[in-house]
Structure formats: structure tokens, C-alpha cells
Amino acid sequence: MADIGTIVAEITAEMRGATERGRVADYIPPLACVSRDRFGIAVVMADGTLHLGGNAEEPFSIQSVSKVFSLTLALGMVGDALWSRVGREPSGSAFNSIVQLETEHGIPRNPFINAGAIVVADVLLASGTPAEAIAGVLRFVRSLAGDETITIDARVAAAEQATGYRNMALANYMRAFGNLQHPVEQALGVYFHQCALAMSCRQLAMAGRYLAHDGRDPATGRCIVTPQRARRIAALMMLCGHYDNSGEFAFRVGLPGKSGVGGGILAVVPGTASIAVWSPGLTPKGNSQLGALALERLAAATGWSVFEACSGL
């Protein structure tokens, strides 16, 4: 196997030249104006070695990737009680589908579809006002990444709030079933702001390290979550992290991952690495086209896969 740095450089070069780059999300102006040319990758190894490629230092809107962090926080607050309000199964539907909520009485299938993440945001409001809950998410992500410069892009949050009718529909629908405990506006306020987190690939890969290392920050040894919880969050990422394209991602990449409509994907190789990729062009199913391709290349070149016989028979 070539060394990781070389592999990352080769992948970056390939993605630079790629012509089929997907379509940039255009439902809000701050996302629509991001250049389709961007591609970034960051791989942080267990020992802290960092491999960067392309626009790895440029912040982007992490959008739904944030759902991993808000879920972690909410589980810290209410533990397994969360699972009475949100399921743990793939939905078989698009990220913003409302159909399943009707037959399943306002309980979203999992915490990574929009409806589920709104429930998680509602849980976070137990910690205080919307502003306090949002500050808590930001503080947590900064702490995970060890980087106090991470911010929330207020323009993105405002644009989501101004046009997010479908999320308002989801929230109101769950409220009708009693599955939101705070005013709809507050839960959505937290949700829209967490999605507006702006992070670079480097920051995102750093923030995701605990998921690759049994819940522990390998740099400091600090325990973020228990090993069991880390594995369970990874399991949810594997099964539900790419909406109705999760099977495809598991099939091609073989790693737990979570994508966002901003074009970012966080993926982890248990015991080995935390990886963030970013390219704003999306597939029709709403996942980063080059991001997923880069991860497929990386997995193929390194042999990284949770299904690999790591003892190397």
C-alpha cells in the first residue's frame, strides 16, 4: 500500500480534474453561490498525523453532518430515553419525507433524517433558551475539534429559516403528535443554526475522531462518550447516514459516514482514521458526488472498510 499522504494527493488530483461534479444545492442563496470547483479532504490518523488535500482549510456549511454532533449531545443529556421519540431504522425514503410520520404517529425513523434531527434539537432545548442550546452545540463542536475559531454562519441560518417550509411542516406535524416539547420555532431555530455550522475538512475530521476511537479523543485520551455509545452512533451513521443512499455508500465505501447538503461527508475508520471530504456538487439523492467518489477511492486504495478482515489473513 502506498502511504496515505500519497493516496490523498492522488485522489485530490483526480477530483480536481473531474468533470462530472454534480449540482450545487440552490435552495438558499448562501449555498448556491459556492463554487462547484471546490474539493477538500482531510484524514487524521490515530496518532494525530494529518493528511490534507485541496481546499481542506476552507470552511463550508456542514449542514446535516451536524446531526452526528447534536445526537451525541442529546444522548448525553437524556440517554436512551431519546429512543422513545425517534427510531433507529433506515427510512427507505428521502431526507425530508413526511409520509412515514403519518403511519408511524409522529415518530421519525432515525435521528439523521430531518424530522429526527428536529426532535433531537427539541431535546437540546432542555438545556436552556434556543440561544443557549445553539451555544452549547457550538461549544461542543469547538471542543471536539480543539478549535475555537469555528463559527455558525448566520446568513445560512437566516436563509433556512426564511424558506424552510418543509422543515416547518415536519416540525408542526410532529408537534401535532406531541413529539415536540418546545415551540416549533424554537426547535427549528436550534436545528437551522446547528446545520449552519461552518467548518473546514480539517476541523470536521478532527471533530469526528471520537467516533473512530471508541468514544475517546486519541490526542488527549479524554472520554467523550462510552465505547458502546460511540459504536452505536457509528452504526446509525452506517445504516442511515446517507438517507435513501445509505446502502449504496456502505456497498461502495464500507465505512460509517454522514453527509450534508453542503457537500461535506464525515467518515470514520474504527481504530485508524477520521476523514472529512467536501465538494459542493451533489448527486440527485443529495450527497456530495465527488466526496463519495473520493471516499470510495480512498477505501479501495487503503483497504479501509469495517468489513475488512483486519488481521490480514
Added chain:
Amino acid sequence: MADIGTIVAEITAEMRGATERGRVADYIPPLACVSRDRFGIAVVMADGTLHLGGNAEEPFSIQSVSKVFSLTLALGMVGDALWSRVGREPSGSAFNSIVQLETEHGIPRNPFINAGAIVVADVLLASGTPAEAIAGVLRFVRSLAGDETITIDARVAAAEQATGYRNMALANYMRAFGNLQHPVEQALGVYFHQCALAMSCRQLAMAGRYLAHDGRDPATGRCIVTPQRARRIAALMMLCGHYDNSGEFAFRVGLPGKSGVGGGILAVVPGTASIAVWSPGLTPKGNSQLGALALERLAAATGWSVFEACSGL
């Protein structure tokens, strides 16, 4: 960590005494008459060491666990061309749901729901008559397990054929969309017979070894499938192996697994072990109640999980 043999013995003892054992499938007499008291487990390690517990040598109807083997065979015959006829996504629905077929034009979501496995059976018919295709499946499974005594229970196949109206509906429905190339009766004949494979936990664990070892039989070094294909089949097991309970299984057990309505589950620990459990009592979602619990206990006691940081930070 206690040694595997001790863990297996403890789990067997716990399952012996368990009072909540689920409900035995009763839709056909040969399954209904199996005693709910049965529990078996077999763990075969990379080096061939075998740990058995309970009724590990008693054959049972593997039912849908067989879909892993028929998929492997079909991929060997037609390769990735298979994926134009069956998807790779969790369905979000029950094993025998027909709803998704209507909106998705007769293409089943994945090869492990009934509809998908019937397509796979149709592919196997390219090898000859129904009898020849069935013989091919039996030969393959015997070869994988290294055990020529494995048989197909003709009574089970006959009972399925006599009452399998829902599968006949699925098959006819796909035929209407042109997604079966052979007569419905023939595809169902192959399907019902493969499901009627009778195997013990020991035999099943032996047969599953290639999935734990990058496609290779670790005893002989023989390559059954490529490493990539082995990992991809494992990915499908992880995401779709327990129907609409796959998320729960991944969350609790963290291993690729495939369940059957006969109460068997095959699970693999990449690089480490192949495991078969059996207990005929089912949960309401149709998976072995004690089988899944035993695997959860085993994963917890050993730390086995594809999401574990195996480097042991």
C-alpha cells in the same frame, strides 16, 4: 476478556433459562412443530477453533439465511449486472412487503427481502432446470461448509409451495414488470427449495467463513469471492439483513448478520469469527428473539463489533 469458550457456555446457559422466547413461526406445519426450547450457537474462529453451545448440531430450516449464499452464487454468474434488477438499499418495510415494488417498477430494494431473493433465484435458473439450479445451491453450501451431509428438507419446500401466496404475488408482480425471465413457478421453486436448506449452527457457521475472511476459506486458503465482493455482501447484510429491524440489530450487535424465519442468524466478525445462532422463537418483526440476544451478549462480552477501534487504543 474471558475466553470465547467460556463466554459461549455462559450465553448458552442464560438462553437455556430464558422465559421470553418469542413465538415460533406457524405459517407452515414443518416450522410450527419445532420446539421453542431449542437454542444453539456455533463460533468458528479464524484458525478453525470451534466453540459450540446448546443444540449446535441439530439441523434447522435456515430459510432466509440462504439468501446470502444464493446472492453469492448469482453474483458469480452475472456479476454487477445483477444490480440492474435488484437494489442495494434498506427497504424500510417488512420482508414480504409489495408496496415498494409498485412505485419502483418491479425492482426490489435489495436481495434480502423476499422479492429480491426471488429475482436472485430467477438468475440462478440461467444455470439450467430448476432441479439443476437447486442442486447447484446445495452443492455450493455443502462445499462452503465442507460437509456433504447437508440436505434440503423437501417437506418444508412443499409446504411453502402449497401456501406461499404472498411470494406468488410478489413473483407475479415482478413478472408483470418484466423483472423475471423464467416462469414464476420455476423461480419460486428454486426460492422455496433454497429456503428449505436444513443446517446446524456448526454447518452454518462453517459455511459463512468466507464472509468473515475477505472472501477466502481460511482453512484451505481457497478464494470463494474477491475481497471486495465479500465486503460488499457483508455491507448488504449489515444494512438489510434483518428487514425493518436491521437498524436495531446494527445498533445492538454491530455485526453484519442475516436472519431467517426458522430462527437462525448468521453473523460475521471480519478477520475474527463466523457465528451461527438458532432459536426458533421469533420477535414480532420475524427475527430470532434469543438468537439476537445471544449475539448481543457475545458482542458485549468480546468487544466484537465492526465499529470497534480494533487497534485497542
Added chain:
Amino acid sequence: MADIGTIVAEITAEMRGATERGRVADYIPPLACVSRDRFGIAVVMADGTLHLGGNAEEPFSIQSVSKVFSLTLALGMVGDALWSRVGREPSGSAFNSIVQLETEHGIPRNPFINAGAIVVADVLLASGTPAEAIAGVLRFVRSLAGDETITIDARVAAAEQATGYRNMALANYMRAFGNLQHPVEQALGVYFHQCALAMSCRQLAMAGRYLAHDGRDPATGRCIVTPQRARRIAALMMLCGHYDNSGEFAFRVGLPGKSGVGGGILAVVPGTASIAVWSPGLTPKGNSQLGALALERLAAATGWSVFEACSGL
């Protein structure tokens, strides 16, 4: 045939004594506190003769019956252009289902399910502010009934507005598809107020006369709508007026009708009579239990049915 007055009196007596009266809607307090004992009926013949029974003079919340009047107004404003924004087919689903909106891109199946009526309310906003649109509905209904004492129950409208999460979900969902042109709050404001119209059976039967008489008020000869439009509104009532119980109502009663969750039903016998019944106890599908039974009795006793061979062979 006994005379209508006698029939009405007999039906009233039967309903008085009925023990299975259904369940009063309890989702908002102002509806929940209505006595289940109430029953009223009003039949106004083509010549203006009025037959009243029970609590025919007591105002109740007409709720979804109002959708007939708002549809009439909206068609007067935009004509057939309305039908690009709302369909004309039975939905096969409950009154507040959101499922169909997802697959049909925010276009409700018909103007009598909640989603469709919210679109109609949005159309009415073309006439001015929400207050003006609401005043327009009230003025229209007063004029139809020839009764300036009809009012809107502000407590009911306020209670709907405070708890109507499901309608807010529907409205936001359609807004996401661009099928509302005014702010969600305004469309819902109009909708909640029109549903809060308080009318007695007598007033309601009077207001519905134009639908029984080819669009004309038989008392004054004034043309409210064209004959074609009157028949078409009646057709929509027949096919969609009782949500997913419309088939049952057509089967048992055989007349165009529109029900409301307040327990009222308006039905028309073309050329012959306009009928309003009211009893607040509802069937599980949300229609007045005794109201529908009274209409079935009335139709049986009089032979009134749009499917009757009126030439009396």
C-alpha cells in the same frame, strides 16, 4: 309517501332516543363541551316550505361544511384556474392526511380535504387582507341564508389557531411546493375563521339552496352560480364530501353532502330540497353518526336519491 313534516318528526323522535351517538370531537375545548344529546334537522323545499326538527335553531360550528361556501366564492374569483392548484378526485385518505401531498407535489386531491380547503382560503386572500377575506365569507353565507345574524365564533377560531399543528404542517408543506401565495399564517387565519362559522340547521339548509336548484336561489330567482357550476360543486360533494367515507355516504344516502367535525351535514336533493342535520357525536371516520343516520332514514322514507328514476316508472 307520508308527508315530509311527519317524516322529519319521526326521524327527530328516533334520533332523540338513539343510544349510540358517537363521540364528540374533543381536540379543542369549544367543540368538546357541546352536548352529545343535541340533534337538529332542517329541510327546506323548493317552494320555501321549511320542516324543522329537534335543535334546528341552535347554532353549531359548521367546520368543514364551510368548504362548500368558500369553494363557491373562490370559483367566483378565479374560475377554473383554481383546478391547477387543487384536484377533483377522492383522496382515499383521511381528511388531514399529508401522504398524498408528497407524491403529488403539493397539489391536494380535492377542495374538501383540509389541504385543499387551505389552498381555497389562500385564493380568497386575493380579495384583500385576512380580515377582509373572512368578512367576505361571512357576508356571502349571510346573503345565501338571508340571515344577518350568522356569526363566526371567535373562541373556536382562536382554539384552532392555538392547536392546529397538523393544518400548519399541511400549509407549510404546500408552501414548500409553491402552492400557497400568501403567508401560511394568513391562509390558515382565513381557513380557521371560515370553519368557525356558527349556524343553525335552518340557516345552513337555507344557505345551501342554490346547490339544489341549479345555482339559483329559488326564493328570489337570483343566480348565485351557473347551473353547470352548481352541478359540479354537487358532484364534488358527492365524491369527496365525507373524506374516506364518501363512498359509504353515497351508498347509503345517495345524495351530495358535506360533513363537518362539528357534527353538521349539508345535503341537497336536486330540484327538491336542501337539508341540514346536526348531531355532534362522530363516527371513527369523523362524520356525524346520527346526522348520517337521519339522512339515510330521510332518503329511504322519501325516495330521495340522485340515482332514483324520478319519472316514477
Added chain:
Amino acid sequence: MADIGTIVAEITAEMRGATERGRVADYIPPLACVSRDRFGIAVVMADGTLHLGGNAEEPFSIQSVSKVFSLTLALGMVGDALWSRVGREPSGSAFNSIVQLETEHGIPRNPFINAGAIVVADVLLASGTPAEAIAGVLRFVRSLAGDETITIDARVAAAEQATGYRNMALANYMRAFGNLQHPVEQALGVYFHQCALAMSCRQLAMAGRYLAHDGRDPATGRCIVTPQRARRIAALMMLCGHYDNSGEFAFRVGLPGKSGVGGGILAVVPGTASIAVWSPGLTPKGNSQLGALALERLAAATGWSVFEACSGL
């Protein structure tokens, strides 16, 4: 109003020249080879006067129009007990949809969608062998039309049987829920043969007279069904006779009608007329394009509508 004969002649002339004629059903050869140029109409008045236009004497495959006659026969055999096995509501779905059967446990929504008509065919098998049941349907239709020359087109029935996978799926699916009492092949045999009835517009209009005249044959005074049953069948035609286009037909034509994929439509004007039209070109929803247009023209020109104020205010 012009006289009916003149109106029928004018409509026939218009349809002759129509250029948008829809698309002939091509799923079986015997239907596909019918010329798109055909158009026929037959109107039989209460007094027996017959107005014919175009190819009114040419037999065509009545297909689903036959469901009206088989329903009438089945109700005669088992009465209202039928309604425990099939519903009375519009489905909101296509004629051959299987989705609703899954959530509603094998009970079809109404007797006019394919699934419902297969249940009705299963009921008819209580009368004897499939051949006897088919003979019974033929005898009944001949008797209604007063025409012993009506036949079943064996080629059509054979072609349906050879390719009707979707109907086989529906039948097997209902069998799985216990909602068929005879072998699937037998129920389908009856169903396919009744659909293969070949009748001309004249014969079909004659056969439908009892539905326009309170259950009585106006020529002989013979009672076919009670007035109540005749009205109820007409109500079902009105609500469900054109599948998911029933609302549109009611809106435009305002009469109870039943369409077939062979391009025929039977419609009745209670007390006044029985009408059959035929033109093989279909709309995308599977109803005769010119047939429906001809009925719309006829209704507009005559004022015929069940929603008309027939007292002529």
C-alpha cells in the same frame, strides 16, 4: 333542447372528425389490433326509443364494464355479506394498484378496481365450476340485453390469462389474506372471461337499462334488482366507476358510469336513459378519450345530470 336523435348524430359527427383520439390498449394483441377510428354510441330512452350513432352495432371487448354485471349477480347470490370482503370507497389509486391491499389486509377498496372484481368473481364460483360461473354471467348479460347473440371472445380471455401477471399478483395477494375461497386460477378464469364479453353499444345500453330504472327492465317491467340495490350500484359507479379519474368524470359528465380498457363506457340517466359509448383510444388514466368526451357533450346538450334540478325551476 334539440331532439336526442339530432344530438346523437351531431356528437357522432364530431367524434368522427376528432384528431386527438388517445391510445389503444396494447397489452394484449386482440385489443391492440382494434382500429382507433372506431366510435359508437347508443342511447336507449325509458320508452325504448333507441338512438344509435357511428359503430353502434360493432361488438367490442367490454372489459371492466362487465364488473357492473358481475357485481349485480354476486349481490344476488350473497347480498350484503359481500361487503365484508370488499369495500365501497374510491381507492384514490390506479385500477391495478396493490398498495392499498397491504395496509388494508387484503380487502379491496371497491368492487370495480381489479382486486375487487376478482373477489366478486370468487363469489360467483359458489354457483359451480368456473365454466358454469362464466356461463351464468353470459346468460345474465344476454337476458339483460334481450339478445342471445352476445358472446365471450375466447381469444381475449386466453390472451389475458397468458399475460395477466399483475392480476395474478392481486389474486395471490388476497389469497394470502384468506380473501379468496377458490383456487386463484379459478377466480381469475371467471374474471378474465367476464372481461372478454364482446358487446356492441346497442347491446350494452340495453343491458344497462335496469340501472337507470330503479332495478326494473322498463320494457317488460321485470324486476332485476330492488330499487335500493339499483341505486346503490349506481352510487358505486358514480364514485368508483372510472378508477382514479372518477372525480373528473362526475365533474364533467355528472352521471354514474363504468369504463373499460376496451374503450367502452356505460352510463345511466336515472329515469331517463341508458347510454353506451365506445372508442378504443384511451386517456393516460385508461378511460376512453372520445367516449368520455361524447358523454360530456351529450350531458351538456341534454342537461342530463343526476345533479340537475329536474323540476326545471
